[in-house]
Every structure is written in C-alpha cells, then in structure tokens.
Amino acid sequence: MASWQRTHTCGELRESHIGQTVVLNGWVNSYRAYNDQVFVDLRDRYGITQVVFEADQASFVAAQEIRGEFVLSVRGLMRERLPGKHNPKLATGDVEVRAQELTILNRCPTPPFEVTEFPNEELANEDLRLQYRFLDLRRVSLQRTLIMRHRLNQVMRNFLDQQGFLEVETPLLGRSTPEGARDYLVPSRVHPGNWYALPQSPQLYKQLLMVAGFDKYYQIAHCLRDEDLRADRQPEFTQLDVEMSFVEMDDVFGVIEGLTAEVFKQCLDVVIPLPLPRLKYADVMLKYGSDKPDLRYGLEIAELSDWVGQTEFKVFQGTVAGGGKVRGLNAKGAVDKFSRKQLDDLTLFVQRYGAKGISWIKVEKEKLTSPVEKFLPAAAQQALRQRLSAEPGDLLLLVADKEDVVCQTLGNLRQHLAGVLKLFDPDGNVFKIAWVVDFPSFIWDEEEKRWAANHHPFTAPRDEDLHKLESDTGSVRAKAYDLVINGYECAGGSIRIHNPEVQSRLFKVLGMSVEQARQRFGFLLDALRMGAPPHGGIALGLDRWAMMLAKTGNIRDVIAFPKNQKARDLMTGAPAPVDAKQLKELGL
C-alpha cells in the first residue's frame, strides 16, 4: 500500500479510533486558516472529517497552499476534540485528525460554482452544473441521491431474486417497429442502407422469453425514445422490466405491491399499507381529471352537466347539448388567496389545455359573487352549493367543454391549486400509491381516422369485453394497469394476448392487414402460435421511483449524466458531428 493510501474513510472515524494513526484521502470541502492552525473539512462520499494542521508540525507549511476541492492525503493522529469544541452537525464531530504529514494529491483551480452545500442556498445555473457534471456530482445531495438509487436497485434485485425471478439481458440493437415513440436509429456498416433501432423498451423480447419458458423474468433496462423532453422525461431512461407466465392481473399486483412496500421500507423506512387501492380509469378521470392523480389531497372534481338545466347560462347549456361536459371543483377557503387579477389570469392558465375559459364563483354567506352570477337563479345557486359542499370563503371553479378538455383542464388546475394552497408537503414522507385499472383498450385517432392501441397492440382485452371488440370498440376495457405515486405514473403494464386468434382480431380493429402484421411482428406472431403461455408483466420507471425517494421533481437530479431539455449532453457536447470517414464507412 502506498504511503498516501487511506486507512479509513472520511465518514467512519469515531471516539473508538482515538489514539490511532490514520490516513485519510478526500477533497477539501472547506478550510479555515488561522495564524497557528489550519482547519480543513475533508470530504469523501462517506462523510466529512475535520483535520487540524498545527504550527509545530512539518505539514503546517504545505497546508498554507490548501484551497477548496484540492485532493489531499493526510496522515495524522486521531484525537478527541477540545471540550466544548465538538461539532454536532458532523457524524464525526466528536473527533479530529491532528495532521502530521500532508500530500497534495492534486490541485484544483477555483471551481466555476460552489461544490460545498449549505441549507437554503441557491444552486448555480443548471446548465453550468451540467457542463461540469463531475463537480456537481461531488455535491453531498447528489451523492446521497445516487446512493439512494443504488439502494433502490439493490432492493429490487434482491426482492425479485428471492421471488425466483431471473435477470436476463436483451439486445440494444434491434429492429424498428412502427407505432409508439420515435426510434433512435443506428446505421449498419455491414448492411448499407439498413438500420438498427435502439429499444423503446424490451417489450417484445420479454414476451419471447415467456414463450421460451423463462416464466419469471426481470431486467434493469435502458430505454430510448426520440421524443421531446420534460421535467420528468429523458430520451434515455431506465425501467425495471418484469414479465411473468401463467398469471393474471392479481399475480402481477401481488409481486409489485410486495416490491413497492419493500422499497419504501428499505429506502425511506416508510410503511406502505397493502393491498394498494385499485381505482377505475373512468372514475379517476372524472374525479381527478387525470389518469395519474396525486392522491395526497382531495380537491375532487364534480360532475355538473346535469345541473346546468337549472341555470340560464346559454354557454353551459350549449356545451352540454353539444355532448360536452360541465364540471367544477371547490377550492376550500381560497377566496382571499386570489385577487381579481389572479382570478382573471386563471383564464390564461386553462387556455393552455384548450379550454376557452373558466367561470369563478366566490361563495359568501348570503350570495354568490361571480361574473356568471346573473345566470344562476336562487335554486341553481342552492343546488351548486350542495353539489360542491360550498361554504362561505370557498372559491368554485367551473369549466365547460368537450370531455377530454374538461378533464385535462380541471386536472391541471387541481394540481396547480394544490400547490398554491399548499395542500401537501412536497418534501414530506407521504406517498399515496394506487393502481389505475380498466383503461380503454383503444382510443380514436382523429387524424388517421382509426382506432389506435391505448397501451400497445399486444395488450389483452378483458374477457367479458372480447365479444364487443368489433361492435363497440371504444368501450372495450384492457387488462392494463398503471401504478401511480403522488401524481406520477411510476409503472405500467398489462396482461398480453397469448392467443393468435385474438391477436389477429385486434390487428384488424387497428386497421392492420394480415400482411402488414406479419411484416412488422411476424416473429412475435410465430411465437404466439408455437405454445405461448398466458403471460403479462409491468415496467417500472426507475428514474421516477428515484425521484419519489429523493423528493425531487427534476429527473436530471436522479441521473448521473443527464441530457438537457434539448437532448444535449452539455458536458461531452453530444450530439456532435462525426468525421466524413466514419460516414463513408456507413454508406451515408
């Protein structure tokens, strides 16, 4: 062992080490230069330990050069801190190292931003931090997050291993399949003009593994989708991919619920009560305006379409007569939280989601105050109060439009209001987890004038809906399910079709000819014909799970080397041009 190599980490030294000679390696988190002493807080991923350089030691002169983020090796004697000089903020705060030898292993110019973190301090611009990601990753909070993510992976692996699951890897270079997200393509050098596609998910491979008899499979898989980014979406992300044979929905729920409880117990020491609630898609869309509702607060949406008949409001009545809906929610006690201007600005908010406008109604003891009050006879006002359990001080917000617009608008408004009214603690250890089930199998694609698969074309319809596959396509419910945590879709899956006949009928409904289906998914259809077991599974968005555990709304906080919103890696500069020679080899 070289003389500079560490005997301990910066997080482990305690009173029991007093009297020992130790060697620490780490980065200078901070330093305090005194006349006859230099105090250095030395940091590694295990913690921080105070090192003291004193004037009577040979190391003292060299210590004058120490600056932030230098990499040091310090050999010294462990001792207890002076009485009254213990630091309760540090785990190692009862002790310190009296430095005898100092080796400056590497120096560092003044960093472009502060690596040392303090509570409530503004972080530097994110693009600057992404450019110097290797420095950003030194920050204690990002280190904690990545350590937490490691724990998450380990808990999942251990749990699934104990349940008899096998981890199997599937290819990154595969075949492009139409539908779904835009593929990232990779040109073939050996077959000029031909392309691989990077996987959007291992979906087809895992089904083939079921046909092959690997009846309990999982994989921590990278998935790539060339679509625009969001705060919770990266082009490259990670799924815990799971598939099982000889199962129905309840079996998948059982495994994943056990896994979920284990993750929250092991990672945060939070107990998740089981079984998890199962919510019907139609119900959550009505009550929460979203298929991934945040259940940490109420603020439920109420159906008011049947109420508008009591009003004299032509706009509402026209909407309902035209097949639309009128719905609303009650922001309890919110009247004095919104100025007239802020109420008017809600119009701008709802217009983002395609709504034409919003009607606000202030509830007072004797009357309702609202621009639409004149259209509301006394009886209608009374009924509205009842419908929305309105009390003085409440603010009622109503939207009238096509059903999907009403849902999306009120769903987002609900979320917005919950934030403004502080109805939940974003940093709290509260996790409301539920299944959403009974999704429609198909949604109507207005542009292409055809039915499209809501989940994917291999999702099994519910048995009792099979008979109306062709006759009442829109009402067919799927054996599909999402796991929703605090308003995030954290997992989604389905029971797959294992019967080639049903699969053919489904392709037909989707407007796909036998030839087209063969061309696109021939290998899967062959597999389904050759003894495919009933099977189904799920994929967990690990980045979002890590976001839940780290209590962040920013996916870049839980990925070591993320891309920015324009899908650029600011550190490496990817994507970047390549040599003409490389292109020529590829025949491009």
Added chain:
RNA sequence: GGGGGCGUAGCUCAAUUGGUUAGAGUACCGGACUGUCGAUCCGGUGGUUGCGGGUUCGAGUCCCGUCGCCCUCGCCA
C-alpha cells in the same frame, strides 16, 4: 412547431419613470488573528449587462432580430 419565464462580476442576486463612474453577498488575491467549523476583521482585484442592430442628448432598462437555458402544449403505443 406553439405559449410562458429567464439571461448583469467566477457564483447568487440588486440597480426607482430611460439619467452620475452598474452595486451587494460570496468566491478569489493580500494582510491581521491560538480552537475554527458557512470563522471573524481590514484592504484589494474582478463587468463586451448573452449576441447583433435600432430609437434617444443618454439604454442593463424601450423596440426589432438572434442565441442559450428552464417550464409547458403538441408529442411520449
């Protein structure tokens, strides 16, 4: 592609209605200091106000264009 927000010292921010030499904290450099722990005190360096153009006696501030970042709609089976 559309909408919104932002861009001032290495970093985080301020700068009144368009008006003096663009300030503060922090970092950095120098000095003082025997126990600090976001040390303290004294002094100092540091600016193409993203970039380009325009209006004006005068632009960080107003106008036009452009680039970048974040949020969002579309998109994401």
